[in-house]
Amino acid sequence: MVAAVTTTTAPSPLTDVPPLAGFTVGVTAARRAEELGTMLARRGACVVHGPALRIVPVADDTELLAATRDLIADPPDITVATTGIGYRGWVEAADGWGLGEDLLRALGSGTLLARGPKARGAIRASGLVDAWSPPSESSAEVLEYLLAGPPLDGKRIAVQLHGEPLPDVVEALEIAGASVVQIPVYRWLPPADLGPLDRLLDAVLSGGIDALAFTSAPAAAGLLARAAERGVREQLVDALRGPVLSLCVGPVTAAPLEALDVCTVQPQRSRLGAMVRCLEAEMPDRARRLPVAGHRVELRGQAVLVDGALRAVPPAGMALLRALARRPGRVVGRADLLRALPGGGDDEHAVETAMARLRSALGEPKLVQTVVKRGYRLALDPASGTDLGGHCVHGDAP
Structure with missing residues (x-):
C-alpha cells in the first residue's frame, strides 16, 4: 500500500499548510498499516508502505x-x-x-x-x-x-x-x-514479498524518507535484518542516527533501535493516534528556515515552503537546495553540487539542468543566485547577519 497526497504549488497562507506536508514517512507495519497511512496522509504526508514482517495465522x-x-x-x-x-x-x-x-x-x-x-x-x-x-x-x-x-x-x-x-x-x-x-x-515472519520493503529501504538510503514509523519491535528488527541481508545495515543505522527520524509507538518497539544508539521519538501513550500527533508536532521543528531574497524559505524534507506556499521540488533540485542551505549565503562550486546530485556523474551540465528545474519549482528564480565562473548560492538576506561572500552576483539562470 502506498498512500500519498498531491502537493500543490498554489500560494496559500502558512497556517493552511498541513503540518506534515512536504515530508515523506515510511510505514513498516503489517497490521493496521492502512489506518496509520490514512492518518498521516490527512496531515499532508506522503506515505510509503514497506511491511517489514507478516503475521502467521x-x-x-x-x-x-x-x-x-x-x-x-x-x-x-x-x-x-x-x-x-x-x-x-x-x-x-x-x-x-x-x-x-x-x-x-x-x-x-x-x-x-x-x-x-x-x-x-x-x-x-x-x-x-x-x-x-x-x-x-x-x-x-x-x-x-x-x-x-x-x-x-x-x-x-x-x-x-x-x-x-x-x-x-x-x-x-x-x-x-x-x-x-x-x-x-x-508470530512474525519476514514478508512473503520483499519488493515493497526493499523499495522502502532504498528510499531511506537515498534520502527520500524523512521519518520511519514502527509499531512493533519485530518490524524494527525485520528492517535491520533485511538491510543486513543486502549488505547495507551499517548505512541504514547511519541514516537512522542522522537525517531519518525513527518514530516508535512505545518503548518495547523502540528497544531494537535504541540498542544501536538510534534516538527515537515516542508518544506518551502507546496508540496510533498519539503516535501521529507526536510526529505532527516534531517534524515542522526539524525544517530549515531561512530569509532569502526577501522571502521566507522553509526546507521540508521533500518540498519547500516559499512565503507559506508549498512547492513540490524534484529530488535532484532538493539535493542541490540542501547543499546550498548547508552553507547559506556562501558560494558552492559546481563540482560540489555535482557530488550532491543523486547518482553522481561527471558532467557539470547536469547541475545547470537541475538548477533550472529547481528555480522553476520554487517559483522565485532569484532565491538562488549564480556567481559567475564559481557556482551558486542562496541569496541570504544581509539582515540575517550571515556573511554572503562571493563576487559578481546576478540572479539570472545560467
Missing part, C-alpha cells in the same frame, strides 16, 4: 494449540491479555479446534487482566470479565501491579504475547515464584 500455529491444551488441562490462576486482536484470534482458533468453550471455562476460573481497552473489550466480548487494566496500556505497569499484589509463589500465570517475546516480564514473574505459560497468539 493463529489457526495454523501448532505452538498455540499446544499451549491452549495445556491451559485447559491445568487452568491458570491469572491470565494477561495484551492485545484485542490477539485474544480474539486465540478464542477463534480454539473454536476452530473444538476447544473454545473449554478454553473460556479455564480462563474464567481465574483472574483476567487486560493491558489496554482493546484487550478489555475482547475479553468482555468473549463473555468474560477483566479485573483490572493499566491507564498506561503498558506491559511494565501490568508487571508492577502483579508484583505489588498478593504473593505469586506457586501461581500459574498465562501471558498472551503480542508478536514478540516478553523476557523481562516472564523472568520477573518466575523470580517471584510464578509458573508462566507463554501464549504465542501470532
Whole structure:
C-alpha cells in the first residue's frame, strides 16, 4: 500500500499548510498499516508502505494449540491479555479446534487482566470479565501491579504475547515464584514479498524518507535484518542516527533501535493516534528556515515552503537546495553540487539542468543566485547577519 497526497504549488497562507506536508514517512507495519497511512496522509504526508514482517495465522500455529491444551488441562490462576486482536484470534482458533468453550471455562476460573481497552473489550466480548487494566496500556505497569499484589509463589500465570517475546516480564514473574505459560497468539515472519520493503529501504538510503514509523519491535528488527541481508545495515543505522527520524509507538518497539544508539521519538501513550500527533508536532521543528531574497524559505524534507506556499521540488533540485542551505549565503562550486546530485556523474551540465528545474519549482528564480565562473548560492538576506561572500552576483539562470 502506498498512500500519498498531491502537493500543490498554489500560494496559500502558512497556517493552511498541513503540518506534515512536504515530508515523506515510511510505514513498516503489517497490521493496521492502512489506518496509520490514512492518518498521516490527512496531515499532508506522503506515505510509503514497506511491511517489514507478516503475521502467521493463529489457526495454523501448532505452538498455540499446544499451549491452549495445556491451559485447559491445568487452568491458570491469572491470565494477561495484551492485545484485542490477539485474544480474539486465540478464542477463534480454539473454536476452530473444538476447544473454545473449554478454553473460556479455564480462563474464567481465574483472574483476567487486560493491558489496554482493546484487550478489555475482547475479553468482555468473549463473555468474560477483566479485573483490572493499566491507564498506561503498558506491559511494565501490568508487571508492577502483579508484583505489588498478593504473593505469586506457586501461581500459574498465562501471558498472551503480542508478536514478540516478553523476557523481562516472564523472568520477573518466575523470580517471584510464578509458573508462566507463554501464549504465542501470532508470530512474525519476514514478508512473503520483499519488493515493497526493499523499495522502502532504498528510499531511506537515498534520502527520500524523512521519518520511519514502527509499531512493533519485530518490524524494527525485520528492517535491520533485511538491510543486513543486502549488505547495507551499517548505512541504514547511519541514516537512522542522522537525517531519518525513527518514530516508535512505545518503548518495547523502540528497544531494537535504541540498542544501536538510534534516538527515537515516542508518544506518551502507546496508540496510533498519539503516535501521529507526536510526529505532527516534531517534524515542522526539524525544517530549515531561512530569509532569502526577501522571502521566507522553509526546507521540508521533500518540498519547500516559499512565503507559506508549498512547492513540490524534484529530488535532484532538493539535493542541490540542501547543499546550498548547508552553507547559506556562501558560494558552492559546481563540482560540489555535482557530488550532491543523486547518482553522481561527471558532467557539470547536469547541475545547470537541475538548477533550472529547481528555480522553476520554487517559483522565485532569484532565491538562488549564480556567481559567475564559481557556482551558486542562496541569496541570504544581509539582515540575517550571515556573511554572503562571493563576487559578481546576478540572479539570472545560467
